[in-house]
Amino acid sequence: MKSPYFNEDHEMFRASVQQFVKKIKPQFETWEENHLIPKTIWGEMGEMGYLGLIYPEQYGGMAADFFTSVVLIEEIAKGGNTGFGTALGVHAYMATNHINHIGSEDLKQKYLVPSIKGDLLGAIAFTEPNAGSDLKGIKTYAVRDGDDYVINGSKTYITNGCMADYFVTLCKNEEGKFDLIVIEGDDKDGLTRNKLHKLGQYSSDTAEIFFQDVRVPATNLIGEAGKGFYYVMESFQLERLTAAISTCATIEFALQITLDFMHERVAFGKGLTEFQALRHRIANHYTELEATKQLAYHTAWLFENGVFAVKEASMAKLKATELANSIIADCLQLHGGAGYMEDYLIARLFRDVKVGTIYGGTSEIMRDIIAKMTVDAVHFKKVY
Ligand SMILES: Cc1cc2nc3c(=O)[nH]c(=O)nc-3n(C[C@H](O)[C@H](O)[C@H](O)COP(=O)(O)OP(=O)(O)OC[C@H]3O[C@@H](n4cnc5c(N)ncnc54)[C@H](O)[C@@H]3O)c2cc1C
Numbered sequence: 001m002k003s004p005y006f007n008e009d010h011e012m013f014r015a016s017v018q019q020f021v022k023k024i025k026p027q028f029e030t031w032e033e034n035h036l037i038p039k040t041i042w043g044e045m046g047e048m049g050y051l052g053l054i055y056p057e058q059y060g061g062m063a064a065d066f067f068t069s070v071v072l073i074e075e076i077a078k079g080g081n082t083g084f085g086t087a088l089g090v091h092a093y094m095a096t097n098h099i100n101h102i103g104s105e106d107l108k109q110k111y112l113v114p115s116i117k118g119d120l121l122g123a124i125a126f127t128e129p130n131a132g133s134d135l136k137g138i139k140t141y142a143v144r145d146g147d148d149y150v151i152n153g154s155k156t157y158i159t160n161g162c163m164a165d166y167f168v169t170l171c172k173n174e175e176g177k178f179d180l181i182v183i184e185g186d187d188k189d190g191l192t193r194n195k196l197h198k199l200g201q202y203s204s205d206t207a208e209i210f211f212q213d214v215r216v217p218a219t220n221l222i223g224e225a226g227k228g229f230y231y232v233m234e235s236f237q238l239e240r241l242t243a244a245i246s247t248c249a250t251i252e253f254a255l256q257i258t259l260d261f262m263h264e265r266v267a268f269g270k271g272l273t274e275f276q277a278l279r280h281r282i283a284n285h286y287t288e289l290e291a292t293k294q295l296a297y298h299t300a301w302l303f304e305n306g307v308f309a310v311k312e313a314s315m316a317k318l319k320a321t322e323l324a325n326s327i328i329a330d331c332l333q334l335h336g337g338a339g340y341m342e343d344y345l346i347a348r349l350f351r352d353v354k355v356g357t358i359y360g361g362t363s364e365i366m367r368d369i370i371a372k373m374t375v376d377a378v379h380f381k382k383v384y
Contacts, residue, residue: 005297013068017075019026020048024132028081030204032348035195037087037338039163040123040349046118053093053196055100058106060116062069066304069093070245070297071311077249080257081343081354083204085246086359093242095122095168097235099178102384103224111182123164125155125209126232127181131343133365135170136229140211142171142179144218147165149181151214155289157359161207162195178228178333180221182195183211190214198200200351211218223384232381237313239360241303244296244316247324247356251289258331261338261346291321318366326354 006014024041036287037117039146045051054067055061062068077085092115099112099122114120131137140153146351151171158167166184173179185191190212200204223231262272302309332339333348339346357363372378 001250005301006071010067010071014071016048016049016077017072019081020050023076025079028079028084028203031081032082033319034164034203035197035202036205037084037203042118042121042228044118045088046116050088051096051118051344052116054093055096055112055116058102059112066300069242070300073242073245077246078253080250080253081203081251081351082246082349083201084251086201086204087160088273089239089242089246090124094124094235094239095164098124098168098181098231099237102231102237103182104219106219107182107222117319118163121160121163123160124262125158125161125167125169125325127155127157128155129156129208133362135232136178138170138172138178140169140171142173142181144174145215147217147218149216149220151181151183151211151216153211155209155211157196158207159204159207160360161209161347162205163191167209168222170232173225175226177226178232179225180222180231181338182198182227183216184212185214185216185294199354200348200372202354221380228381233380234383236361237308237310238303240313240317240366241296241299241309242322243356243360244292244313245300247317247320247353248289248293248296250349250353251285251320251324251327252293254328254331254346255285255289257333258282261335261344265336266384272334281330281334285330292316292323295318308380310380311370314366314369316360317360318363318370322363324353325355 002284037307042051049062052061053072057063073085076088096112096115096254099107103112106226115122126135128138128140130139140151140155142151143147166182169181169183171179171181183191191214192210194208196206196208233294251365262278265272299309299312299316302312304320326351332346338344341347
């Protein structure tokens with residue numbers, strides 16, 4: 001047996017995703033230049049079944065085990081366009097995840113089914129200009145008015161923000177509790193978007209969103225009123241797990257392109273791979289990567305078996321994203337001057353992975369959660 005996690009079906013699926021990535025890879029440069037992923041790609045992904053791997057067949061999903069998703073996330077990351085991985089993660093494992101778990105049948109028909117097909121693109125809108133790590137401080141209000149909610153406020157740093165058809169949005173209600181509401185709309189409905197310019201991950205679009213008297217039907221409430229905060233906290237575990245998996249695959253990809261460069265590059269009459277000091281650095285990087293990847297796989301296995309693995313998901317996200325920053329900085333160093341040039345992919349990856357320790361919960365917040373669970377013996381319970 002080659003792996004306790006991946007069987008022959010997973011490996012066949014891996015080969016098919018690799019083919020898909022090979023087919024779309026020539027477009028990646030244009031996406032980076034345009035700072036946008038064309039919407040048509042989601043339809044192509046939907047046709048392949050990639051957007052509904054974890055969802056029930058009755059909604060067009062594949063109802064596959066979680067390691068099928070691990071394969072998809074890894075192979076997309078190994079394509080080298082990290083922004084694409086982020087956009088996919090937000091759509092297929094975050095926005096739709098909320099609707100699948102606790103959305104009404106109507107919401108599933110209206111948003112989940114077309115999202116799995118790739119006809120609609122989803123986003124999650126939690127962060128605000130004055131509330132990121134401390135999400136309880138949000139000031140976007142949803143006030144009930146007859147059969148509608150009237151929403152006022154703003155969100156920022158929203159992935160897929162410019163292109164999304166709907167936002168799974170964390171709002172405060174009149175009681176000061178939290179509701180999770182699906183908001184769609186555009187200028188005419190009081191919803192405006194402003195594209196943000198980032199340090200990296202250019203392909204993935206990121207926006208500020210403003211809501212001015214945006215009306216949505218009360219039936220757009222996801223789950224129960226007042227429970228939105230718990231739903232968001234719970235769904236972070238899947239977000240952090242997918243971040244850990246994709247980040248490990250990005251490190252693997254960065255090491256591979258670095259080795260390719262080192263095999264070619266000659267200094268002092270020999271290839272860079274022949275210098276022991278450099279060989280040992282590569283050996284250390286692969287060792288650290290393997291340990292982190294196994295933690296991510298173990299966490300994926302816990303998730304697959306229904307365990308609410310808050311500690312492990314936080315550890316895996318913390319370790320993988322911090323490691324990506326240190327290893328990829330060294331990969332750049334190993335490229336010499338070439339690594340500082342935009343012509344070399346490693347320069348882009350160096351910029352791209354910085355955000356890993358910030359979004360989906362910062363490293364400081366990950367350490368806070370892990371400390372609560374290890375030092376204070378706090379246990380977090382599932383709400384759904
Ligand atoms: C490219 C990108 C995409 C994003 N996509 C989305 C998205 O799709 N949807 C969404 O809702 N959000 C998104 N975010 C927002 C992201 O989740 C937040 O930026 C993140 O949670 C941090 O919040 P903040 O920026 O407000 O920083 P702050 O919370 O203000 O933190 C600033 C610094 O203080 C530290 N800090 C804060 N509190 C503590 C504490 N208690 N103890 C120790 N240190 C602390 C933080 O770790 C950080 O270093 C995205 C962000 C980026 C950059």
